[in-house]
Amino acid sequence: MHHRYLHKRLGDSDQRHTLSRSLMSPDGEVELRVGMQRGAPFYSVRYKQSKIIRASKLGFVLRGAINLDSSWTLEEETTATFDETWEQVWGEQRLVRNNYNELAWCLREVSHPKRTMTIRFRVFDEGVAFRYEIPFQKSINSLE
Numbered sequence: 001m002h003h004r005y006l007h008k009r010l011g012d013s014d015q016r017h018t019l020s021r022s023l024m025s026p027d028g029e030v031e032l033r034v035g036m037q038r039g040a041p042f043y044s045v046r047y048k049q050s051k052i053i054r055a056s057k058l059g060f061v062l063r064g065a066i067n068l069d070s071s072w073t074l075e076e077e078t079t080a081t082f083d084e085t086w087e088q089v090w091g092e093q094r095l096v097r098n099n100y101n102e103l104a105w106c107l108r109e110v111s112h113p114k115r116t117m118t119i120r121f122r123v124f125d126e127g128v129a130f131r132y133e134i135p136f137q138k139s140i141n142s143l144e
Contacts, residue, residue: 019074023103026083027125034103034121039110040070041119045128058119060132068117068134075116076106100124 020035031046035055045053059069080102085095100122108116118133 021077021103023079023101023121023123025123025125026081026099026101029125030123030127032103032121032123032128034105034119036072036074038070039072041072041105041107043121043130058130068115071110072107073110074105075108076104078102078104078106080104 018035018037020033023032023034024030029048033044033046033055035042041058042055043053043058044051044055057069059067061067061069081100082102083097083099085097087095102120102122104118104120106116106118108114115137116135119130120133121128121130
């Protein structure tokens with residue numbers, strides 16, 4: 001198993017312009033672009049230099065609460081590389097390789113209620129994945 005992490009705390013001076021990052025798959029064929037424009041995070045995906053997902057906004061539209069889709073600032077950025085092989089009990093392949101590059105963005109709302117969330121992106125040779133990590137906070141009772 002192999003891990004490699006890079007951690008960076010960002011200040012306000014790092015975010016005056018449109019923020020953009022690029023993350024490649026281990027084989028270099030899949031490219032994930034992540035950005036933030038006017039406080040709204042977005043992503044796009046290329047495969048072998050061809051756009052397969054155009055810039056798409058990230059976030060949540062909530063019922064009965066302020067949406068989690070804009071007015072964000074990037075507080076922290078972490079990158080990691082992961083490579084392991086594990087054995088299946090049964091299936092087409094006995095050994096399965098889990099190999100990806102990761103980018104995690106820790107976001108905080110600029111204005112009240114100053115909620116936080118992390119969007120974790122992973123780029124594999126076969127594609128991309130992302131998930132939202134929303135920690136417990138007084139300003140979020142539920143996500144509907």
